[in-house]
Amino acid sequence: MARTDPHNHTEYRRAVTVPGxxxxxxxxxxxxxxxxxxxxxxxxxxxxxxxxxxxRGVVQxxxxxxxxxxxxxxxxxxxxxxSTLWRYxxxxxxxxxxxxxREGLGIRRxxxxxxxxxxxxxxxxxxxxxxxxLERNADSLQEEELLxxxxxKLFERHGxxxxxxxxxxxxxxxxxxxxxxxxxxxxxxxxLETLAAEIGLTKFQLIGxxxxxxxxxxxxxxxxxxxxxxxxxLKNGASLAVAASDAGFxxxxxxxxxxxxxxxxxxxxxxxxxxx
Numbered sequence: 713m714a715r716t717d718p719h720n721h722t723e724y725r726r727a728v729t730v731p732g733x734x735x736x737x738x739x740x741x742x743x744x745x746x747x748x749x750x751x752x753x754x755x756x757x758x759x760x761x762x763x764x765x766x767x768r769g770v771v772q773x774x775x776x777x778x779x780x781x782x783x784x785x786x787x788x789x790x791x792x793x794x795s796t797l798w799r800y801x802x803x804x805x806x807x808x809x810x811x812x813x814r815e816g817l818g819i820r821r822x823x824x825x826x827x828x829x830x831x832x833x834x835x836x837x838x839x840x841x842x843x844x845x846l847e848r849n850a851d852s853l854q855e856e857e858l859l860x861x862x863x864x865k866l867f868e869r870h871g872x873x874x875x876x877x878x879x880x881x882x883x884x885x886x887x888x889x890x891x892x893x894x895x896x897x898x899x900x901x902x903x904l905e906t907l908a909a910e911i912g913l914t915k916f917q918l919i920g921x922x923x924x925x926x927x928x929x930x931x932x933x934x935x936x937x938x939x940x941x942x943x944x945x946l947k948n949g950a951s952l953a954v955a956a957s958d959a960g961f962x963x964x965x966x967x968x969x970x971x972x973x974x975x976x977x978x979x980x981x982x983x984x985x986x987x988x
Contacts, residue, residue: 740797751806758798786828788828803842939975
């Protein structure tokens with residue numbers, strides 16, 4: 713089990729039967745998550761205690777009666793707040809796992825969630841059972857049944873329809889262009905001036921564009937891309953120093969600091985949980 717401090721414990725595990733799905737169990741008493749995002753659909757079930765979760769400018773409580781869902785790349789933060797304990801289970805589904813879910817449900821696309829907090833005892837219980845079953849890795853048929861039943865129920869009740877999502881075309885195109893530059897060059901030095909010039913905006917306009925489109929500042933978004941790159945390197949067995957350098961962090965300590973703020977564990981603890 714990976715440890716953050718004597719009172720905070722986390723454990724990551726890949727789901728053997730579902731490529732691209734990572735499971736996490738967490739037991740926190742003091743930790744807070746800085747604003748961050750994942751390149752995965754995130755689902756979290758609270759087992760005991762709870763926390764304060766902030767997303768889309770709204771603060772809500774995670775409790776045993778709530779299920780939290782975050783779209784890929786959707787920023788969120790969390791802290792202990794009213795509770796002295798937060799024990800929860802979470803799922804992280806990257807594109808390959810989402811493809812398995814989509815194909816199994818017979819749908820053309822994964823729906824977008826226009827809210828983050830959902831209730832429903834049967835839905836929460838279903839995802840809790842699914843998490844435990846995937847951890848045990850004992851019965852593949854049961855795992856598949858729970859997987860498609862849980863996600864089918866979630867998508868049917870809370871997934872948006874196409875007309876629910878309205879993009880601002882100009883903002884979307886400009887943001888996409890500068891994000892593509894970041895994805896290609898995240899390991900390089902990327903001054904605000906360079907990013908703004910890429911799409912013909914002032915530095916102030918660029919900051920506003922990112923806040924509207926991602927909920928993060930340009931620097932915070934770039935940090936997320938670097939963290940994901942570091943995760944990929946660590947999964948492939950790279951040393952911490954190499955992962956930090958390849959991802960564009962100033963040094964290993966800078967990577968560790970951002971890693972703990974975003975994920976609640978150190979890079980070494982992450983690598984120990986997903987490699988081997």
